[in-house]
Amino acid sequence: xVQLLESGGGLVQPGGSLRLSCVASGxxxxxxGMSWVRQAPGKGLEWVSVISGSGGSTYYADSVKGRxxxxxxxxxxxxxxQMNSLRAGDTAVYYCAKNRGGIYxxxxxxxxxxxxxxxx
Amino acid sequence: xxxxxxxxxxxxxxxxxxxxxxxxxxQGISNYLAWFQQKPGKAPKSLIYAASSLQSGVPSxxxxxxxxxxxxxxxxxxxxxxxxxxxxxxxxxYPHTFGQGTRLEIK
Numbered sequence: 480x481v482q483l484l485e486s487g488g489g490l491v492q493p494g495g496s497l498r499l500s501c502v503a504s505g506x507x508x509x510x511x512g513m514s515w516v517r518q519a520p521g522k523g524l525e526w527v528s529v530i531s532g533s534g535g536s537t538y539y540a541d542s543v544k545g546r547x548x549x550x551x552x553x554x555x556x557x558x559x560x561q562m563n564s565l566r567a568g569d570t571a572v573y574y575c576a577k578n579r580g581g582i583y584x585x586x587x588x589x590x591x592x593x594x595x596x597x598x599x
Numbered sequence: 600x601x602x603x604x605x606x607x608x609x610x611x612x613x614x615x616x617x618x619x620x621x622x623x624x625x626q627g628i629s630n631y632l633a634w635f636q637q638k639p640g641k642a643p644k645s646l647i648y649a650a651s652s653l654q655s656g657v658p659s660x661x662x663x664x665x666x667x668x669x670x671x672x673x674x675x676x677x678x679x680x681x682x683x684x685x686x687x688x689x690x691x692x693y694p695h696t697f698g699q700g701t702r703l704e705i706k
Contacts (some may be wrong), residue, residue, distance in 0.1 A: 514695075516643075524635070524643065524686055524697045538693040541600075574642055585633040585648040585690050592642055 481505040481588045485575050488593030491565055495597070499560040501575030501590055509533065509553040512578035514586055515560050517571035517595075527573070530558065531582045538582070542568075565597045601625055601689050605698035611706040616677045620701045622670040622687035631691035634663055634672045637700075638683045646685075647672065679705070 487499040501513070515527040528539045528549040537549050548561040558575060572594050576586035602625035612618050622632065630650040635643040645654045647663040650670055660675045674681055682705050687698040 523700045524637075524688070526688070526695045526697065529693070529695070540694050579648060583690065585631075585645070585688070587645045587648065587654060589642040589644070 481577060483575050483577060483588060483590035485573065485590045485593040488573065488595045490596045490598065492599050493566060493597055495565050496561070496563045497565065497595060499562065499573055499575075499593060499595070501558040501560075503556045503558070503577065506577065508551075508556040511580065512582035512584065513551060513558045514576045514578060515549065515558075516574045516576055516586070516589075517569075518574070518592075519568075519571045522571075525571075528560065529578070529582045536582055562595070565595075567597050569595060570597045571595060600694055601628060601692060601696055603687055603689055603696050603698040605685075605687055605701050607701060608699065609702040609704065611704050612677055613706045614677055614679060617673065617675045618677065618703065619674075620672045620685055620687075620703075622665075622672070622698050624668045624670075624689055624691075627667045628689045628691035630666050631689055632663070632665065632670050633688045633690060634661075635686045635688065636681075636683050637686065643686065674703075677703075 514529045530549045546564045551558040572592040574592045575590045577588040578584045579587040604623045632650045634647040637643040651663045684700045684702045
């Protein structure tokens with residue numbers, strides 16, 4: 480069974496940084512694209528970023544481009560989201576998700592989420 | 600960016616009912632459409648991909664159809680555990696945009 484476990488969320492001041500992690504188990508990690516999706520309090524789902532299995536291809540939502548960086552360490556079955564210059568609007572639950580295949584596939588398995596709060 | 604519009608935004612139904620939720624794309628996306636279910640305080644759960652393919656382990660009471668710009672999710676014989684929020688998402692092109700969600704409530 481594939482399992483994803485996010486960590487790294489917390490309270491951070493505007494302008495600050497945070498790094499989220501997503502550890503995967505039960506799969507050949509390098510074979511799959513991996514994604515981040517967030518959900519602001521009381522709002523819908525917002526796709527954030529994706530990374531290919533090799534880590535060589537990435538895409539970002541315009542709302543985070545230039546501030547967030549997605550990466551992965553296949554030797555550790557772990558994906559990361561480095562979040563810099565955080566704003567109040569980045570406050571959300573952040574979910575990692577496994578793609579069914581590469582980066583052009585849908586997401587099929589989700590983690591339980593980690594909460595990021597940006598506030599002074 | 601491709602815009603995804605779901606309707607209705609909310610829906611009241613009774614146990615045993617059959618309901619249909621629609622999702623429209625602002626441009627053609629072939630069948631690159633997924634559906635997710637989310638219950639309060641929980642992570643989303645994948646239901647359908649490629650517009651009509653059932654994710655492993657998802658009961659056949661859930662069915663999807665459509666292609667191009669118009670898609671539907673139908674849930675038959677509603678049970679209490681089916682009352683949740685449902686989202687569509689296109690994965691034809693980045694960014695992989697979601698619909699705004701449809702909240703399915705018990706009447």
